[in-house]
Structures are given as structure tokens and as C-alpha cells.
Amino acid sequence: MIDDGQPTDTSKQQLDLEKCVQDIYSELLAVDQAEQEALLTLRRPDHIKYLHGGLQTLSSSYVSLDASRPWICYWILHSLALLGAPLPSGLTSKDIVAFLQSCQAKGGGYGGGPRQLPHLAPSYAAVASLVTLGDPAALASVDREGMLTFLESMAQDPQQGGGFQVCPGGEVDVRGCYTAMAIACMLGLDKQRLAERAGMADFLRRCQTYEGGMGGEPGNEAHGGYTYCGLAAACLGGCAHVLDLPALRRWASSLQGEVEGGFRGRTNKLVDGCYSFWQGSLFPLLHSLSIQHGSLQSDRHLSVTSPDAGQPDSQDCTPGHSHGEEHRGPDTAGSSDCKVHAMELGGLRDKPGKPPDYYHTCYCLSGLACAQQASDWILGPISNVLKSTDPLCNVLRERLAQAQAAHWRA
Amino acid sequence: MPRVSAPANPEALVNELSQKVNTQKAEMEKAIVTSVLVQLREACKGLETDNWIKAKAQAIPVVSIGYSLQDAETLSCFYTVLEDSEISLRVHHLTEEVIRINQAHYSAWAWRWQCFEALLSDHSELLEQELRFLQDIATLNAKNYQLWNYRRRFAQFCRADHAEAELEFAHACLVEDAKNYHAWAHRQAVVAMAGLWQAELQYTGEVLEEDVRNNSAWSQRFFVLSAQPDRIGDRVLAEANFTSQKLHLVPHNMSAWNYLLGLLKVSAGPANMHQICLDICRQVLQGSPDCAPAKASQAVILQAQPQ
Numbered sequence: 001m002i003d004d005g006q007p008t009d010t011s012k013q014q015l016d017l018e019k020c021v022q023d024i025y026s027e028l029l030a031v032d033q034a035e036q037e038a039l040l041t042l043r044r045p046d047h048i049k050y051l052h053g054g055l056q057t058l059s060s061s062y063v064s065l066d067a068s069r070p071w072i073c074y075w076i077l078h079s080l081a082l083l084g085a086p087l088p089s090g091l092t093s094k095d096i097v098a099f100l101q102s103c104q105a106k107g108g109g110y111g112g113g114p115r116q117l118p119h120l121a122p123s124y125a126a127v128a129s130l131v132t133l134g135d136p137a138a139l140a141s142v143d144r145e146g147m148l149t150f151l152e153s154m155a156q157d158p159q160q161g162g163g164f165q166v167c168p169g170g171e172v173d174v175r176g177c178y179t180a181m182a183i184a185c186m187l188g189l190d191k192q193r194l195a196e197r198a199g200m201a202d203f204l205r206r207c208q209t210y211e212g213g214m215g216g217e218p219g220n221e222a223h224g225g226y227t228y229c230g231l232a233a234a235c236l237g238g239c240a241h242v243l244d245l246p247a248l249r250r251w252a253s254s255l256q257g258e259v260e261g262g263f264r265g266r267t268n269k270l271v272d273g274c275y276s277f278w279q280g281s282l283f284p285l286l287h288s289l290s291i292q293h294g295s296l297q298s299d300r301h302l303s304v305t306s307p308d309a310g311q312p313d314s315q316d317c318t319p320g321h322s323h324g325e326e327h328r329g330p331d332t333a334g335s336s337d338c339k340v341h342a343m344e345l346g347g348l349r350d351k352p353g354k355p356p357d358y359y360h361t362c363y364c365l366s367g368l369a370c371a372q373q374a375s376d377w378i379l380g381p382i383s384n385v386l387k388s389t390d391p392l393c394n395v396l397r398e399r400l401a402q403a404q405a406a407h408w409r410a
Numbered sequence: 411m412p413r414v415s416a417p418a419n420p421e422a423l424v425n426e427l428s429q430k431v432n433t434q435k436a437e438m439e440k441a442i443v444t445s446v447l448v449q450l451r452e453a454c455k456g457l458e459t460d461n462w463i464k465a466k467a468q469a470i471p472v473v474s475i476g477y478s479l480q481d482a483e484t485l486s487c488f489y490t491v492l493e494d495s496e497i498s499l500r501v502h503h504l505t506e507e508v509i510r511i512n513q514a515h516y517s518a519w520a521w522r523w524q525c526f527e528a529l530l531s532d533h534s535e536l537l538e539q540e541l542r543f544l545q546d547i548a549t550l551n552a553k554n555y556q557l558w559n560y561r562r563r564f565a566q567f568c569r570a571d572h573a574e575a576e577l578e579f580a581h582a583c584l585v586e587d588a589k590n591y592h593a594w595a596h597r598q599a600v601v602a603m604a605g606l607w608q609a610e611l612q613y614t615g616e617v618l619e620e621d622v623r624n625n626s627a628w629s630q631r632f633f634v635l636s637a638q639p640d641r642i643g644d645r646v647l648a649e650a651n652f653t654s655q656k657l658h659l660v661p662h663n664m665s666a667w668n669y670l671l672g673l674l675k676v677s678a679g680p681a682n683m684h685q686i687c688l689d690i691c692r693q694v695l696q697g698s699p700d701c702a703p704a705k706a707s708q709a710v711i712l713q714a715q716p717q
Contacts, residue, residue: 002662004698009588010623055473062475064551066485066512072473091470099472115489117517169520171559210632210672219602219637220595221629254664267625267664269589 001259010268017270018259020352040380042368043346044083047361050346051076052088054358055096067112070103070125075362077132081396082365082386093133097141100126108146118150119167124179127186131395131403139406144187151180151194158199161218173216174207178229181236182393186400188407195237204234205242211267212244212251222251224265224278231285232392240289252282272350273360276367281391284374366394447507450487450500481511492521497528502536506543513547519556523563540564545579552583558592562599573604581613588617589626598633607634615652622656625665632672639678646679647686654690661698667707674714684715 001018003011028039055076058065065072073096080087087093102114103126109118110126127147130138154164156172164176177200184191195201206218207230213222214230231248234240255264256279263275347356348364369386372378378385388397395403477485488508491501505522508515530536544564547557565576577600583593601610611634617627635645653670657663673679674687691708694701 004660004662006622006660008621008623010621057471058473058475060475060477063477063481063512064514066475066477067515067517069473069475076473091472095470096472098470111517112515115493116515117492117520119516167516167520169523169559169563170516171555171562209629210675211629211668215629216591216595217598219598219633221591221626223591251668266589267668268623269625 013270014268017351021257021260024352037381040384042380042384044085044383046346047348047365048080048083048085048346050356051079051083051085051358051361055088055091067116067119068122068125069113070100070110070122070129071112072358073100074125074129074132075358077129078389078395079358079362079365081132081399082369082389084387093135093138096133097130097138100129101141104141104143105146105150107149108143109150117167119170120151120154120164120176120179120183121166123147123150124183127183128393128395131186131393131399134399134402136406139403142187144189147183147187148189151184151189152197154180155194155198158202162199162203163217164198164200174204174214174226174229174233175216177204177233177237181233185236186393186395186403188404191236192238195233195239200233200237201239201242204230204237204239208243208248212247212249213255213266214243214248221266224252224255224263224275227252228278228281231282235285235289236392245286245289248282249286252279252286255279270351273348273367274350274363277363277370277394278367280367281370281394284370284391287374447500447503450491450504477511484508484511488518488521492517497525499525499529499533501525502529509547513551513554514556516556519560523560527567541575548579548583552586552590553592555592558596562596565596565600566603570604573600573606576600577606577613584617588621588624591626594626594630597630601634602637607638610634618656622660623663623665625668628665628669632669636676642676642678643680646673646676646683649673650683650686650690654693657690657694657704658697661694661701662703664703667703671707671710674711684711687711 001011001014003015028036031039054072058072062072077096087096100110103110103112103116103122105111105116105118107118109120110123111118112122116122127142130142151164153168154166154176156163156165161172163172163174164180165172166176166179177198180194180198181191181200183189184194203218204214207214207216207220207226209215209220209222211222213224214227215221215223216226220226227248231240231243234243255267255275256262257264257271260271262271262273263279264271265275265278345356347358348361349356350360354360365386366389369389370391372384372386373388389395390397390400393400484504484507488504491504502522502525505518505525508518509522512518526536526540544557544561547554551557561576561579565572577597580593580596580600583590587593597610597613601607611631614627614630614634617624621627631649635642635649650670650673653666653673656666657670660666670687670690674683676683680686688708688711691704691711694704695708698704
């Protein structure tokens with residue numbers, strides 16, 4: 001950052017972080033290749049131990065997540081799946097399914113814990129967890145009809161602004177749109193119909209700002225998390241054409257840190273590991289859309305394996321192309337994930353100086369997986385390779401395919 | 411009978427007495443609430459739903475949070491009255507206890523609103539209590555979706571008379587964190603409801619004086635600009651001048667460049683907007699010839715120019 005001799009809080013914080021990250025990278029560049037490989041090695045055993053620890057019992061300091069327990073479940077299960085790691089001994093899929101069952105509301109949808117009201121966010125997390133577990137009993141435990149009823153009831157009247165409410169009386173924002181669409185995708189429900197019911201296309205269009213990114217609600221500041229929700233919802237709902245995609249791509253590219261390599265969530269804010277996924281996954285999505293609309297020629301054969309063939313999911317993605325004019329490449333985001341965001345004792349974090357948590361572990365790993373897929377290249381030793389994640393639902397591609405196959409058979 | 415003389419300072423005495431009354435009133439309220447909740451807890455202990463028994467019987471814990479026995483009982487109590495769909499003052503009080511345990515407990519917030527709406531006409535003191543409660547909770551965590559959603563519902567319920575208080579509250583949060591997303595979004599909802607556009611534009615100007623790189627403030631300016639259809643041409647021009655001044659001060663400010671390019675996209679802007687923007691780029695480059703965002707913006711403007 002160049003502060004033009006006019007320091008403000010923004011520039012001071014940015015320069016501090018740049019210095020910190022530069023020091024880490026300098027350390028890396030100062031050693032020989034063998035040492036570099038060692039430093040860039042993803043510490044799998046440590047991360048797996050950290051993840052296993054959280055899946056069973058958590059201290060009382062987690063009480064603020066007591067209405068988000070399916071989320072904790074998903075962050076851990078998805079992270080383990082990306083690492084290709086098993087469940088901890090002493091815990092089976094059956095136990096986890098039983099827990100998620102206890103969070104399922106009588107009328108459909110899941111709450112943040114047993115006996116809580118249903119809410120779209122834990123509903124997404126629960127369904128994604130079950131898809132990740134992948135066994136037939138897990139998939140069968142979802143009350144699909146009840147869920148559809150719940151999703152329909154959360155759709156807002158287009159005359160009143162449209163979109164999806166996250167729970168009765170709750171907020172209406174792009175997270176609602178995304179979670180509704182992703183749930184419908186994973187459960188094989190009619191996404192288009194739901195999207196139309198909520199006037200979703202127009203709601204999303206109004207969420208795009210002058211910067212090119214999207215805010216939580218119409219008028220709000222462009223933000224990485226909400227942009228991911230908005231673009232992914234639009235892709236799933238078949239209405240990505242309502243967005244100014246070149247503007248979105250320009251904004252997303254501009255948010256990659258020139259020094260750090262990772263992504264920031266908003267203009268003039270600090271980079272954070274979780275945006276490696278929220279922002280980083282936008283590129284494969286945009287790439288798929290441009291292939292779909294024929295504006296980008298591909299020399300790879302596109303294998304069409306699912307009835308969702310029209311949808312831009314990673315099965316349509318051809319890795320290896322560079323995206324966008326200013327985008328510095330997913331590999332630089334990947335190196336930032338390995339080095340800057342990995343903790344000494346297991347788990348990944350927002351940035352140096354912050355403690356790790358399950359949310360950041362999940363999204364740093366998801367971002368790294370997307371970067372590996374998109375660049376078709378592994379930074380560090382080959383053992384760093386993660387499983388492929390579907391950028392639209394953020395579950396393993398192979399698990400999503402399994403879940404969708406189960407619905408056609410049913 | 412001795413005569414009672416008038417007190418030396420009647421006003422001070424009245425204040426002292428009324429403070430004592432308020433303290434006693436608050437203590438009495440608290441005592442009533444406490445005894446009601448104790449009664450409720452006792453009542454709940456006797457009631458065990460099937461799910462609760464099943465949940466307790468589940469041998470293997472999964473993402474199980476180890477809260478205290480008292481908290482576990484409070485939560486269990488709440489779920490019992492929720493399943494019963496009870497709407498009452500005692501449940502309204504109980505939701506406060508639950509929210510203090512976990513501020514993100516959306517079920518408690520949702521049910522609290524149901525109670526508030528249903529009971530307000532018979533218990534007008536709930537309005538004041540609600541304001542105090544919201545003030546208390548925000549000081550614990552200002553980045554809580556549920557708190558802000560509830561405040562927005564509350565603001566919409568109270569309508570325009572209450573708008574200034576809500577803006578003041580959001581401002582207090584922004585003093586702590588000038589880019590708090592929820593606070594800015596809340597301001598948008600309140601400003602739109604009460605039509606306080608000019609004041610909001612002024613507010614963003616003050617925030618930008620503090621930190622010209624605050625993207626949330628720039629974004630808020632665009633929100634105000636695009637909300638009203640009248641005299642757009644003049645207002646876009648005024649904004650271009652404003653942006654130009656800020657860019658001369660800090661040429662490497664992505665927020666300002668994004669804003670300038672955003673102004674260009676406004677459909678009812680001045681006819682010569684492209685030229686105005688190109689002039690701004692040129693002027694900045696005169697002072698800072700290596701300014702990369704100025705050059706990049708020039709390129710974008712030239713590409714966007716109608717042929």
C-alpha cells in the first residue's frame with residue numbers, strides 16, 4: 001500500500017499486515033528448496049487432531065455457537081473430507097446423523113440445536129453435513145417434503161421486495177437466497193420454481209453495487225461473503241445473466257492482496273483466510289459461466305455427467321486457464337493459505353496473530369482446494385493435495401454426485 | 411405542634427426522592443421477575459418432553475457444548491414454553507435470560523418479538539424496557555445478526571419518531587468499529603424509513619474526514635445518491651467534485667476510484683461525465699504521475715466512452 005503521506009487507520013493497519021506477511025514470505029524465500037517444501041507442508045496430523053477434538057465435546061466458551069451446532073458439524077466434517085481424513089474413533093456416522101435428526105424441526109428444516117426453530121443457515125449446514133457423510137442412512141434422514149415446505153415459507157413475496165427470509169421474523173438477505181438454493185440443489189428439489197416464487201433474480205440484481213460486488217441486501221456495501229452467496233445463488237437459480245459479470249470479476253480480482261496473496265472481503269479492508277474461498281471460488285464460477293455462454297473457447301473436452309449439465313458446477317470447469325485481467329492467480333492465494341493461515345498447533349486462522357477456529361479451518365481449506373483445482377497445480381509437496389470441492393455447494397464433488405444420484409433412484 | 415419549614419432546596423429533594431423511587435421500582439421489578447422465573451423453572455422441572463428425554467439419553471455427544479447446569483436448565487425451560495407457544499410476561503423475561511447466555515439465540519429473539527408485540531397494548535412499560543435491554547445487549551457484541559434484525563423491527567415499529575435514536579445507536583457502534591457492516595446497513599434502513607437523506611450524506615462526509623479510505627462511508631454516499639430520482643445530474647456533478655478533492659489529497663485510494671467509476675455508470679448523470687472523469691484522472695496524474703489506479707481508471711473510462 002502507498003499511503004500518499006496521509007496515514008489513516010485503514011492505511012496503518014494495512015501496512016502493519018503487509019510487513020508481517022512480508023516477513024513470513026521472506027523467511028520462506030531465504031531457505032533452500034528442501035526447507036521450503038517442509039515449511040509449505042500442510043500439517044495434516046495437527047489439523048486432523050484439532051478437527052477431531054471439536055466433533056465431540058466443546059468447552060463452555062462455545063456457548064455463543066449454541067444456535068449454530070450444525071455449522072460446527074459441517075465445518076469439521078467438510079474439512080476432514082477435504083483432507084481425506086476419517087471420523088475420529090469412537091464416533092460413527094450414525095451418531096452424527098442422530099444428532100442432526102434431533103435438530104430437525106417437525107415441520108421441516110433444521111434448527112441450530114435440538115428444539116430450536118428452523119433456520120436456513122443451520123438447514124444448509126445440516127444437509128451439507130449429511131451429504132458429506134454420504135451413506136444412505138444419512139441421506140435418507142432428511143425430511144425432503146418438510147424442507148420444501150419450509151423453503152417455500154421463507155420465500156418473500158416479490159411485490160414486497162422478494163428474496164428469502166432466514167427464519168420466521170428473521171433477516172432477508174443474500175445468505176437466505178444462497179442457502180435455499182444450495183439446499184434445493186443437494187436435495188434434488190425444484191430450484192427454479194423456488195427462485196421464481198421469491199423473485200430471486202431481481203433481488204440479486206438489486207444487490208449488485210457500483211463496485212461490481214454484491215451486498216447483503218439491496219444498497220449494502222459490496223462484500224466477499226455476500227458476493228459468493230449472490231453469484232452462487234444466481235448460478236443455481238439459472239439467473240446469472242441478470243448480473244454484470246465483467247464488473248463482478250473486476251471487483252473480485254481487485255480484492256486480491258498484492259503483497260499478501262490472499263483476499264480481502266471489501267475494498268480497503270484487511271485480507272482474511274476465509275475469503276480464499278468466498279472470493280477465490282468466484283473465479284471458477286465465472287469461468288464456468290463464460291464457457292457456458294460460449295464467450296471463452298476451451299480446448300478441453302467437457303464431460304457432461306449429471307442432469308444439472310446446464311449448471312456451472314465444477315464438473316464443467318476446465319482448470320488451467322488464467323482468469324481475468326488483473327487476477328494474480330489462485331496459486332498465490334494457495335501459498336498464503338499454507339503459510340500465513342496455518343497454525344502451529346493445528347487448525348487454520350484468519351491471519352497471523354489470530355487464533356484458529358473451525359470456520360476458518362473449513363474456508364481456508366476450501367479456498368486452497370479451489371485454488372488447486374483451478375490451477376491444476378499443487379504448491380508444496382504433493383501430499384498437500386486436497387479433495388475436489390464443488391464451488392456451488394461447497395461439499396466434495398464426489399459426495400454431491402452421490403447425493404444427487406440417490407434422489408434420482410428414490 | 412412544631413411548624414415544618416419548607417426545605418432549603420425543593421428541586422434537589424424532589425430529584426433525590428424520585429431517584430430513590432426509581433431504584434426501588436427497578437429493584438421491585440427485578441424481585442418480581444426473579445420470583446416469576448424461579449416459579450417457572452420449578453414448573454419446567456416437572457415437565458419433560460419426549461425429545462428432551464431422548465436427547466439426554468443419547469450416549470455419544472456430538473458437537474456438545476459444556477455449559478453450566480443453571481444455563482442448561484434455563485435453556486430447557488425456554489424450549490418447553492416455546493413448544494407450548496406460551497406468550498406471557500414471564501416468557502418475555504425468560505427470553506432475556508436466554509439471550510444473555512447466547513446472544514445469537516435466534517429462537518429466543520423471535521419469540522421475544524412475538525411476546526413484545528402481543529403484550530405491548532396492555533403493558534406500555536415494555537417499550538422503555540426494550541430500549542434498555544437493547545442498549546445493554548449491544549455493549550456485549552455489536553456484530554450479532556439477531557440484535558440488528560430485532561432493532562430494525564423495533565425501529566420500523568416505532569417509525570420516524572425513533573429514527574434519530576437508532577442512528578445515534580449505530581453511530582456509537584461505528585465509533586468502536588468504523589466499518590461495522592450491520593451498523594451501516596441499519597443506518598440505510600432507518601434513513602430510508604425516515605427520509606433523512608441529506609443528514610446521512612453529511613454524516614458520511616464526517617466519517618471520510620476521519621478516514622478517507624473508509625469504503626463503507628463511500629458506499630453509503632452512493633446509496634444516498636441513488637435513492638432519490640430528483641436532480642440526479644447536479645448531484646452526480648457535486649459528487650464528482652467531492653471525489654476529485656479527496657483524490658488530490660490521497661491519490662492511491664481505491665475506494666475513491668471505485669466511487670468515481672461508479673458515478674460514471676449513473677444513467678441520468680451529466681452528459682459530459684466521461685470528460686469530467688478523464689479530466690480528474692489527468693489532474694491526479696499531473697500531481698502523481700505514477701499513480702497506477704489513476705491510469706487504470708483512465709483506461710476503463712476510455713473503454714466505456716460512447717463512440
